[in-house]
Amino acid sequence: MTDFDDMGTRIVSAEVLVSSPGRNFVTLRLRTADGVTGLGDATVNGRELAVVSYLQDHVTPLLIGRDAHAIEDTWQYLYRGAYWRRGPITMAAIAAVDTALWDIKAKMAGMPLYQLLGGRSRRGCLTYGHASGAELPELFDSIRAHLDQGYRAIRIQTGVPGLGSVYGVASSANAVVGGSGASARYDHEPARRAAVPVEEEWDTRAYLRHAPSVFEAVRNEFGPELPLLHDAHHRLTPIQAAKLGKELEPYDLFWLEDVTPAENTAVLRRVREHTTTPLAIGEVFNTIWDYRELFEEQLIDYVRSPVTHAGGITALRRIFDYAAVYQIKSGVHGPTDISPVGLAAALHLGVAIPNFGIQEYMKHTEDTDQVFRPTYSFTDGLLAPSDEPGLGVDHDDAEADRHPYTRAYLPVNRLKLDGSMHDW
Numbered sequence: 109m110t111d112f113d114d115m116g117t118r119i120v121s122a123e124v125l126v127s128s129p130g131r132n133f134v135t136l137r138l139r140t141a142d143g144v145t146g147l148g149d150a151t152v153n154g155r156e157l158a159v160v161s162y163l164q165d166h167v168t169p170l171l172i173g174r175d176a177h178a179i180e181d182t183w184q185y186l187y188r189g190a191y192w193r194r195g196p197i198t199m200a201a202i203a204a205v206d207t208a209l210w211d212i213k214a215k216m217a218g219m220p221l222y223q224l225l226g227g228r229s230r231r232g233c234l235t236y237g238h239a240s241g242a243e244l245p246e247l248f249d250s251i252r253a254h255l256d257q258g259y260r261a262i263r264i265q266t267g268v269p270g271l272g273s274v275y276g277v278a279s280s281a282n283a284v285v286g287g288s289g290a291s292a293r294y295d296h297e298p299a300r301r302a303a304v305p306v307e308e309e310w311d312t313r314a315y316l317r318h319a320p321s322v323f324e325a326v327r328n329e330f331g332p333e334l335p336l337l338h339d340a341h342h343r344l345t346p347i348q349a350a351k352l353g354k355e356l357e358p359y360d361l362f363w364l365e366d367v368t369p370a371e372n373t374a375v376l377r378r379v380r381e382h383t384t385t386p387l388a389i390g391e392v393f394n395t396i397w398d399y400r401e402l403f404e405e406q407l408i409d410y411v412r413s414p415v416t417h418a419g420g421i422t423a424l425r426r427i428f429d430y431a432a433v434y435q436i437k438s439g440v441h442g443p444t445d446i447s448p449v450g451l452a453a454a455l456h457l458g459v460a461i462p463n464f465g466i467q468e469y470m471k472h473t474e475d476t477d478q479v480f481r482p483t484y485s486f487t488d489g490l491l492a493p494s495d496e497p498g499l500g501v502d503h504d505d506a507e508a509d510r511h512p513y514t515r516a517y518l519p520v521n522r523l524k525l526d527g528s529m530h531d532w
């Protein structure tokens with residue numbers, strides 16, 4: 109747009125910060141002429157430097173001199189203006205710019221961001237934690253430890269008889285990160301950090317035979333009330349997904365997540381025909397268009413997109429408003445690869461929107477929190493943003509410099525039967 113030379117709100121610097129305090133993060137920091145800074149999360153797990161290049165080589169030069177207040181226009185400029193729309197790298201880059209601009213605007217207003225999004229609708233965001241175990245006794249211990257920490261909803265993942273390590277289950281290799289029980293993390297950094305992805309093995313029939321028995325055991329042990337969630341990590345065919353949803357119905361899941369791969373959402377019609385188990389999807393979606401037929405045909409119940417991967421606060425707010433028309437709720441992705449900046453953004457949106465559902469929460473490492481200094485708080489299972497102006501997150505450059513980027517990947521998934529690559 110035009111001449112902002114005498115405006116203190118024009119953007120004068122745009123820095124892309126890369127660090128690895130426990131895992132890799134990409135953060136954008138914008139600064140205005142008046143010295144107000146804003147942060148945005150641009151972390152795409154396992155493909156981090158692609159977003160760094162996208163931002164540094166193609167986006168940050170366009171931001172210098174723009175009015176930081178023009179959030180919508182900047183979003184449209186980067187989305188429509190790119191010609192190459194959508195995709196995880198593009199949308200993470202746009203998300204980072206958008207989030208940083210909202211942070212700046214809220215700081216200028218002297219308000220926590222949620223005030224600019226309509227104000228507080230609830231005390232905090234109901235979270236779910238991650239209980240897992242190779243076998244039932246470990247799983248039960250993990251559930252108990254989460255309940256002791258205050259969690260009121262819990263995701264359950266377990267090992268499968270005959271298979272080695274299964275994604276989503278905290279393994280002994282990860283115990284070095286946080287010990288066993290509630291603090292064990294299943295994600296693959298840094299304990300299983302390697303120059304090439306870890307390879308895991310998979311057998312869908314073995315999984316389908318086992319999973320219902322796990323939920324039956326958990327219901328018998330913990331009773332009917334505790335909200336339980338489960339993630340199938342895109343691994344099933346439509347008919348397998350339908351079968352799993354049906355067989356889990358007696359255990360009254362809060363949701364069943366990512367039953368089929370993301371590319372062909374129309375297959376969820378088939379799943380939906382067969383089961384009343386609520387469905388969540390979308391952690392790898394990146395625009396509102398990905399949800400269109402799912403919303404309009406009422407094929408899902410929860411939206412998994414995070415601020416970080418769906419084009420920022422501006423875009424995710426629009427997705428949630430569209431979802432609300434169909435009584436579909438938020439269920440924002442919150443693994444540790446969403447930085448505290450991305451999580452804080454989700455919490456400001458989460459306390460403001462009318463159709464909040466649940467927020468995924470896995471604690472970041474101490475090292476991560478020392479870099480980002482988040483001010484949100486976790487009480488009685490609710491995560492709430494603080495009342496600091498903006499997002500309530502900072503970036504300590506000196507701390508970040510102590511943790512240089514290290515190439516790292518998510519694992520890959522191969523069939524046990526013959527070693528062929530499988531969805532996950």
Ligand code: EZ4
Pocket residue numbers: 153339341391441443444445518
């Ligand atoms: O695989 O965060 O629901 N959570 C998940 C995560 C994702 C990773 C991807 O980076 O599915 O474990």
Ligand code: CO
Pocket residue numbers: 339341365366391
């Ligand atoms: Co998931």
